[in-house]
Amino acid sequence: MSEEKWTVNFVVYRKKGEGAPHYQTFTLEVSPEEYVIDGVERIWAFHDRSLVFAHACHHSTCGACGMRVNGVEKLTCITRIRDVTSNGGTLRIEPLRNFPVISDLVVDMSRLYVGMDKVHAPAVHPLSMAPLEGEGIKPPREVPMDDGKEYLRLADCIECGLCISACPVAGTAEEYLGPAVLAAAQLQGLGRAPDLTAVVDCVDGVWRCHSAYECTAVCPSSVDPGWRIMDLRRQVLAQRIRRWFGGA
Amino acid sequence: MENPTKKPNTRGILDWFDPRGRRVGGWGFILNRLTAIGLTVYLYLHLIMLGKLAQGPEAYDSFIAFAKQPLIMFGEMLVIIGGLYHGLNGVRIALNSFGVGVPAQKQLLYGVLGLTLVGSLIFGLRMFATH
Numbered sequence: 574m575s576e577e578k579w580t581v582n583f584v585v586y587r588k589k590g591e592g593a594p595h596y597q598t599f600t601l602e603v604s605p606e607e608y609v610i611d612g613v614e615r616i617w618a619f620h621d622r623s624l625v626f627a628h629a630c631h632h633s634t635c636g637a638c639g640m641r642v643n644g645v646e647k648l649t650c651i652t653r654i655r656d657v658t659s660n661g662g663t664l665r666i667e668p669l670r671n672f673p674v675i676s677d678l679v680v681d682m683s684r685l686y687v688g689m690d691k692v693h694a695p696a697v698h699p700l701s702m703a704p705l706e707g708e709g710i711k712p713p714r715e716v717p718m719d720d721g722k723e724y725l726r727l728a729d730c731i732e733c734g735l736c737i738s739a740c741p742v743a744g745t746a747e748e749y750l751g752p753a754v755l756a757a758a759q760l761q762g763l764g765r766a767p768d769l770t771a772v773v774d775c776v777d778g779v780w781r782c783h784s785a786y787e788c789t790a791v792c793p794s795s796v797d798p799g800w801r802i803m804d805l806r807r808q809v810l811a812q813r814i815r816r817w818f819g820g821a
Numbered sequence: 822m823e824n825p826t827k828k829p830n831t832r833g834i835l836d837w838f839d840p841r842g843r844r845v846g847g848w849g850f851i852l853n854r855l856t857a858i859g860l861t862v863y864l865y866l867h868l869i870m871l872g873k874l875a876q877g878p879e880a881y882d883s884f885i886a887f888a889k890q891p892l893i894m895f896g897e898m899l900v901i902i903g904g905l906y907h908g909l910n911g912v913r914i915a916l917n918s919f920g921v922g923v924p925a926q927k928q929l930l931y932g933v934l935g936l937t938l939v940g941s942l943i944f945g946l947r948m949f950a951t952h
Binding site: 641643644645646668669670671672673674680681684739740741742743744745747783784785786787789790797800803804806807 | 827828829830831832833836837839841842843844846847849850851853911913914917918919920923924926952
């Protein structure tokens with residue numbers, strides 16, 4: 574890591590209980606090669622132990638550290654400070670949008686997990702059904718496999734919620750399933766999982782999307798939810814057309 | 822941990838129009854919403870204008886004379902721009918919804934903007950040449 578040091582103002586969203594939200598500024602000396610989560614952790618460690626934020630893996634696997642950095646959804650463990658501000662600059666750190674704020678930078682992601690359950694792609698599997706537990710044990714549903722016969726569960730979706738936060742209509746449609754959930758349905762495919770048609774072919778399913786493609790732009794795992802939603806629409810339309818002509 | 826509010830962290834429809842951090846598709850969405858609202862307002866103004874017909878020829882003629890003011894003609898230009906953009910972007914989204922051109926959604930949006938510009942110029946030139 575370089576010896577270069579930057580002075581950066583972290584302007585952090587704070588909210589406790591029913592209190593009004595406000596912003597608190599912490600001025601830190603950081604290496605520009607550090608990641609945003611490093612700065613947030615340092616604030617907690619050396620400036621204010623009451624700061625609430627979520628993190629775990631530090632390598633973009635757990636999806637816990639999603640926040641808005643200068644107004645854009647980022648997974649803060651892979652967002653280098655150099656890429657989002659400059660020496661003497663500001664980093665505005667806010668919680669994800671479109672989820673209830675529990676405290677400071679932590680949001681209640683139930684909306685996402687409930688949606689995943691609706692499309693039979695639960696975030697947590699019973700241990701007996703976990704696909705990594707050995708021979709003969711399968712996921713709860715048949716999901717596509719790549720050429721190497723590896724399960725492609727949710728095409729690497731880490732359920733970070735950035736897509737729901739970035740979606741401009743998710744804030745005015747609380748029942749909207751949202752990009753990650755629709756992507757999970759698309760991956761299974763309506764042909765393989767026809768029961769999902771009723772879940773996604775509705776006003777708060779594929780038809781609520783207004784094609785802003787912000788979900789795809791912020792996704793840290795290249796799931797491309799925007800494309801997947803459009804493909805799911807295509808599948809729904811194909812099913813309808815087949816039904817018009819008497820098909821199944 | 823207890824969630825005190827359960828109210829989503831959103832500013833509602835204000836977030837539709839928040840341009841901060843938006844990319845090409847997001848700007849397309851913002852323009853689509855703005856033109857939708859503009860066209861809806863215009864529809865009501867248009868119906869009010871048509872109501873002048875029921876008030877007799879003098880009322881209608883005086884409105885037409887009023888409508889030839891530069892400000893009103895500028896408003897008509899906005900209607901044309903909004904109508905062209907909204908309609909063409911609708912075609913873009915419809916194509917995407919059939920699985921056509923999704924990876925090229927940005928380029929399609931640039932095409933929509935280009936066609937809107939060309940169509941608006943043609944209309945504007947004809948309108949100002951006629952009046």
